[in-house]
Amino acid sequence: xxxxxxxxxxxxxxxxxxxxxxxxxxxxxxxxxxxxxxxxxxxxxxxxxxxxxxxxxxxxxxxxxxxxxxxxxxxxxxxxxxxxxxxxxxxxxxxxxxxxxxxxxxxxxxxxxxxxxxxxxxxxxxxxxxxxxxxxxxxxxxxxxxxxxxxxxxxxxxxxxxxxxxxxxxxxxxxxxxxxxxxxxxxxxxxxxxxxxxxxxxxxxxxxxxxxxxxxxxxxxxxxxxxxxxxxxxxxxxxxxxxxxxxxxxxxxxxxxxxxxxxxxxxxxxxxxxxxxxxxxxxxxxxxxxxxxxxxxxxxxxxxxxxxxxxxxxxxxxxxxxxxxxxxxxxxxxxxxxxxxxxxxxxxxxxxxxxxxxxxxxxxxxxxxxxxxxxxxxxxxxxxxxxxxxxxxxxxxxxxxxxxxxxxxxxxxxxxxxxxxxxxxxxxxxxxxxxxxxxxxxxxxxxxxxxxxxxxxxxxxxxxxxxxxxxxxxxxxxxxxxxxxxxxxxxxxxxxxxxxxxxxxxxxxxxxxxxxxxxxxxxxxxxxxxxxxxxxxxxxxxxxxx
Numbered sequence: 001x002x003x004x005x006x007x008x009x010x011x012x013x014x015x016x017x018x019x020x021x022x023x024x025x026x027x028x029x030x031x032x033x034x035x036x037x038x039x040x041x042x043x044x045x046x047x048x049x050x051x052x053x054x055x056x057x058x059x060x061x062x063x064x065x066x067x068x069x070x071x072x073x074x075x076x077x078x079x080x081x082x083x084x085x086x087x088x089x090x091x092x093x094x095x096x097x098x099x100x101x102x103x104x105x106x107x108x109x110x111x112x113x114x115x116x117x118x119x120x121x122x123x124x125x126x127x128x129x130x131x132x133x134x135x136x137x138x139x140x141x142x143x144x145x146x147x148x149x150x151x152x153x154x155x156x157x158x159x160x161x162x163x164x165x166x167x168x169x170x171x172x173x174x175x176x177x178x179x180x181x182x183x184x185x186x187x188x189x190x191x192x193x194x195x196x197x198x199x200x201x202x203x204x205x206x207x208x209x210x211x212x213x214x215x216x217x218x219x220x221x222x223x224x225x226x227x228x229x230x231x232x233x234x235x236x237x238x239x240x241x242x243x244x245x246x247x248x249x250x251x252x253x254x255x256x257x258x259x260x261x262x263x264x265x266x267x268x269x270x271x272x273x274x275x276x277x278x279x280x281x282x283x284x285x286x287x288x289x290x291x292x293x294x295x296x297x298x299x300x301x302x303x304x305x306x307x308x309x310x311x312x313x314x315x316x317x318x319x320x321x322x323x324x325x326x327x328x329x330x331x332x333x334x335x336x337x338x339x340x341x342x343x344x345x346x347x348x349x350x351x352x353x354x355x356x357x358x359x360x361x362x363x364x365x366x367x368x369x370x371x372x373x374x375x376x377x378x379x380x381x382x383x384x385x386x387x388x389x390x391x392x393x394x395x396x397x398x399x400x401x402x403x404x405x406x407x408x409x410x411x412x413x414x415x416x417x418x419x420x421x422x423x424x425x426x427x428x429x430x431x432x433x434x435x436x437x438x439x440x441x442x443x444x445x446x447x448x449x450x451x452x453x454x455x456x457x458x459x460x461x462x463x464x465x466x467x468x469x470x471x472x473x474x475x476x477x478x479x480x481x482x483x484x485x486x487x488x489x490x491x492x493x494x495x496x497x498x499x500x501x502x503x504x505x506x507x508x509x510x511x512x513x514x515x516x517x518x519x520x521x522x523x524x525x526x527x528x529x530x531x532x533x534x535x536x537x538x539x540x541x542x543x544x545x546x
Contacts, residue, residue: 001031003125004057005172006075007038008048010067015177017229018063018091018117020170026122027170036172041071049078056083059128063092064112066358069380073106080108087128091117094380096196096362099142100150111135111143114362115156116186118164161186161204168217179225179256180218184211184243188231190260192287193298193364194329194357197231208242219250226255232285233257237265244271247279256281261309262301269312277318284310284349287326289340296330296372298364311347320350327398328357328384330365330372334394338429341405345422351410354402356395357384397433400442404433407451413477414451417469425463432458449479456485468518475527478537481514490515497544500526505540 005019023034037051052060052075060079064072076088091113095102099112113120120139127134132145140156158164167173173180186204188197218226234240247255261284264272272280288294291303313321323344327337337354344352359366359376369376373388386392408418421428435458436442446454456470467488474485481489494513503525511528518524528540 001059001125001128002033002035002055002057003059003061004052004055005034005036006048006052006060006062006072007036008062008068008072008075009038009040011040011042013178015174016063017167017181017183020167020173021164022117022121023172024165024167024170025118026125027165029122029125032125034172041068045071045074045078048075049082052079053082057086059125060086060088062090064090064094065092066094066360066381069094077106077108089113089124089128091121093196094361095142096155096360097366098361099152103142103144103150107144111141113140113156114142114154115140116158117156119158119160120156158186159204162206162210166210166214168214175221175223179227180223181227181229182211182214182218183229185230185235189235190232190300191298193296193368194326194359195231196360196362198298198364203235205239208239208246211243212246215246215250219253224253226253228255228257231258232260232263234259234263234268237263237268241268241271244275244280248275251276251279254278254281256283258283258285259313260285260301260306261313262303262306264305264309264312272313273316273318275318280319282313282319282321284313284321284323286310286323286344288329288332288336289325289343290332290336293329293332293336310344310349314347314349322351322353323347323349324353324355326355326357327395327402328374328387328390330374330387331389332387333389334397337398337401341401341429342422342426345409345419348419352405353410354398354405356399356402358382359384400433400437401429403442404429404436407446408455411448411451413448413473414455417455417466417473420469421459421463421466428463431462435462448477449483452477452479452485453483468516471516472525475514475516476537476541486516488516490517494526496526496542497522500542500544503541503543505538507540507542511540 007016007019009016019036026032035055035057037048037055039048060076062072062076080086080088087110088108089111090109095112095114099114103109103112117140120141124135124138124141132143135141135143136151136153139153141153143151145151184206187202189203190198192198257280259282286306287297287299289303289307294303310323325337325340341352341354359369359374359382365372365374374384375386376382376384384395386395408414441454452470452474456467456474459466459470471485471488475481475489479485481491491514494515496507496513505528507528511530514527516525523544526542527538529536529538
């Protein structure tokens with residue numbers, strides 16, 4: 001029997017863990033011939049179908065999730081037309097809800113799995129071509145039987161999670177991507193109504209010894225970035241501390257973690273503060289800074305504890321902490337979103353990620369959408385269109401705000417000046433956002449240079465006191481000194497003053513200097529460049545002593 005796995009990802013950088021996770025459990029079964037077709041959602045559909053067709057598989061399997069849903073169905077429906085005897089089986093987050101309508105509509109799909117597949121998929125492979133009466137014992141499997149009746153076998157959970165063979169042992173584990181994924185726990189203690197993991201109980205763990213062995217293998221492959229898939233890394237602070245101890249052994253790897261700021265123990269805080277710089281990249285789940293919103297979303301943890309924890313995480317200089325907000329949550333108003341952005345900027349969040357709520361299959365919030373007054377798209381990505389608290393136009397404004405944050409605050413070059421403008425000027429966010437919308441650039445891909453010119457021109461007209469700071473950011477990013485943000489810069493015949501205060505670097509006579517004046521009395525900043533000043537970043541900065 002030949003099984004073809006269609007590995008369809010949203011981009012080249014991503015790689016699904018589903019294939020190696022399933023294959024590892026039955027890799028020694030000689031009766032199954034495995035093959036794979038890898039593609040991204042942006043590739044030509046006909047080309048991908050042609051690759052599938054050439055393999056002539058008996059079974060075509062794939063994972064269906066939010067961002068590959070539409071393209072996946074285009075591919076597998078055409079494959080079924082060309083290979084009528086091929087059995088198509090799907091799994092993934094898209095099937096965590098009620099699958100009856102999907103299966104009646106897409107009858108070329110033989111069945112879908114709801115939940116975790118490592119234990120049940122091998123069982124199905126033993127009966128895949130048997131009468132469907134034998135499918136009834138396969139936990140998590142949903143299908144239309146021979147009598148055209150919908151059969152639903154519930155949800156599959158792997159209770160012996162620690163006994164699974166690790167995905168890294170599969171020949172299909174992809175070591176060529178920019179990062180690899182590591183799952184040390186499965187399930188989530190939290191009950192967030194908007195999350196597909198809100199009902200994943202209990203939390204199951206892998207022993208530390210096994211994780212240690214897996215990290216050795218990952219390190220041997222030269223991997224520099226590991227994304228730890230645990231929903232809440234610090235749900236158990238003792239275990240979290242032990243894992244951080246393991247991570248210390250690999251200072252050349254950056255570990256990406258999702259952490260709950262409300263659950264930070266003093267012991268874990270101390271541990272985090274002593275880690276090598278760059279070892280961790282933190283995603284702090286916050287969603288909203290408003291208590292009623294979090295209560296309606298059924299998120300565990302006090303807001304006061306979350307704010308205290310988040311402020312602490314953002315204060316750590318040895319790691320970067322990103323914080324996320326979700327527009328469209330029940331009881332969340334647009335004005336509150338703007339307030340929360342300002343608060344996160346005040347805390348010094350490394351990034352502020354503002355996303356629109358998506359009502360995903362299998363979530364409590366999707367089941368209660370009508371009760372909560374939420375209108376959402378019936379098609380992927382199921383984004384919220386309107387709630388009782390936020391209108392269609394306001395959600396569009398929130399989307400624009402997200403674009404602005406990504407373009408300016410979340411970009412290292414412009415972050416410092418953008419944060420300063422946000423914190424020192426209550427109306428900056430609204431005014432700058434209106435400017436970007438009115439000039440029709442909010443949805444336009446902008447280079448770093450173009451963003452700097454836009455910010456400089458805006459400040460010139462509305463916040464002239466900040467022009468010097470924009471110019472400094474421009475110069476230190478190595479941008480052209482012949483363009484507007486550097487219009488006050490002097491580059492010819494610059495010599496050191498009698499006395500200056502070095503900000504960074506060390507002066508050498510072979511450096512080429514430029515001078516940015518800040519007043520008429522000769523005060524300002526000198527920047528030293530190793531070669532052509534229009535092309536590289538300065539290595540020296542000094543200011544005249546007052």
